[in-house]
Amino acid sequence: MTKTKTMKLTLPQDELMSCGHLACQGCGATLAMRYMLKALGQKTVLCIPACCWAVIDGAYPHSSLDVPIYHCAFETAASTASGVKAGLDMVGETDVTVVAWAGDGGTFDIGLQALSGTAERNDDVIYVCYDNEAYMNTGIQRSSATPYGAWTTTTPVKHFKTRPKKDIVAIMAAHRIPYIATASVSHPEDFYKKMIKARDIKGTRFFHVFAPCPTGWKSRPEDSVKLARMAVQNGLFPLYEITDGENWTLNLKLKDKKPIIDYIRLQGRFRHLGETELQAMQDEVDRKWNKLLKNCGAT
Numbered sequence: 513m514t515k516t517k518t519m520k521l522t523l524p525q526d527e528l529m530s531c532g533h534l535a536c537q538g539c540g541a542t543l544a545m546r547y548m549l550k551a552l553g554q555k556t557v558l559c560i561p562a563c564c565w566a567v568i569d570g571a572y573p574h575s576s577l578d579v580p581i582y583h584c585a586f587e588t589a590a591s592t593a594s595g596v597k598a599g600l601d602m603v604g605e606t607d608v609t610v611v612a613w614a615g616d617g618g619t620f621d622i623g624l625q626a627l628s629g630t631a632e633r634n635d636d637v638i639y640v641c642y643d644n645e646a647y648m649n650t651g652i653q654r655s656s657a658t659p660y661g662a663w664t665t666t667t668p669v670k671h672f673k674t675r676p677k678k679d680i681v682a683i684m685a686a687h688r689i690p691y692i693a694t695a696s697v698s699h700p701e702d703f704y705k706k707m708i709k710a711r712d713i714k715g716t717r718f719f720h721v722f723a724p725c726p727t728g729w730k731s732r733p734e735d736s737v738k739l740a741r742m743a744v745q746n747g748l749f750p751l752y753e754i755t756d757g758e759n760w761t762l763n764l765k766l767k768d769k770k771p772i773i774d775y776i777r778l779q780g781r782f783r784h785l786g787e788t789e790l791q792a793m794q795d796e797v798d799r800k801w802n803k804l805l806k807n808c809g810a811t
């Protein structure tokens with residue numbers, strides 16, 4: 513008889529996200545939302561700009577989320593959250609956590625100016641970027657979070673993306689905000705713990721969450737969590753925190769850092785790549801990993 517491995521999550525049972533939402537099967541961004549709300553609870557207001565999540569929660573008056581949501585313009589997630597927080601403070605509702613929740617396009621690209629303003633003022637909001645590495649809601653266009661080598665509808669196979677992914681965490685660290693964390697939907701407990709920590713800190717807190725998208729990555733819905741886990745284990749998306757812009761902590765040390773090839777092979781968006789490109793990708797992951805170890809004093 514074969515033994516089946518079971519794993520028990522230690523997250524609270526309470527759900528502020530219901531089934532019946534409108535995401536595709538295997539959407540990593542839905543898991544990210546679910547885990548975040550378990551940590552923040554009902555005293556949360558979400559500011560969601562144009563992105564997949566502007567659709568996923570459902571059409572008014574229906575909602576898959578049991579918290580208030582402010583749907584705002586694409587470039588305004590951070591400034592909307594700043595304004596909502598200021599308004600709540602004025603009416604004495606100081607115990608509400610205000611969250612800007614945006615995709616990578618709305619964060620790395622079009623919302624960067626508003627995000628930088630919020631961070632520079634150190635406004636008291638949590639900003640979460642769920643990163644699916646493209647503009648998925650409008651048909652999988654390249655964003656500055658799209659990795660080198662990827663196919664998108666604006667970087668077709670013959671002209672795949674040749675620029676590296678923008679380092680959003682380094683940009684946010686340069687603002688010297690009190691708290692920055694990376695998180696992955698494959699590591700819910702780590703995500704939850706960091707979100708609880710962020711909830712109790714004042715000022716701008718930034719989360720970069722790795723959220724696979726089977727539709728845009730041309731991967732199988734059932735592989736989403738596996739892909740997210742592989743990205744953590746091969747050093748492509750390491751789990752770490754930065755406090756006050758300069759104190760770096762690695763949350764998951766990799767004793768046996770895996771090569772990226774198995775992760776790449778599960779995704780159609782990289783199918784066209786040859787040995788040279790794959791080696792370039794591996795070299796870049798290794799370079800960034802070694803730099804991170806240095807920043808974390810973990811070499």
Ligand SMILES: Cc1ncc(C[n+]2csc(CCOP(=O)(O)OP(=O)(O)O)c2C)c(N)n1
Nearest residue numbers: 562563564586615616617618646647648649
């Ligand atoms: C000013 C402006 N430009 C373009 C759009 C069209 N638009 C809506 S959602 C979207 C893509 C959002 O991408 P991302 O932020 O990565 O989130 P995802 O769709 O991947 O969840 C775009 C281009 C818009 N709503 N407003």
Ligand code: SF4
Nearest residue numbers: 536539564648725727
């Ligand atoms: S396109 Fe991707 S990010 Fe958008 S709902 Fe579908 S799986 Fe989720």
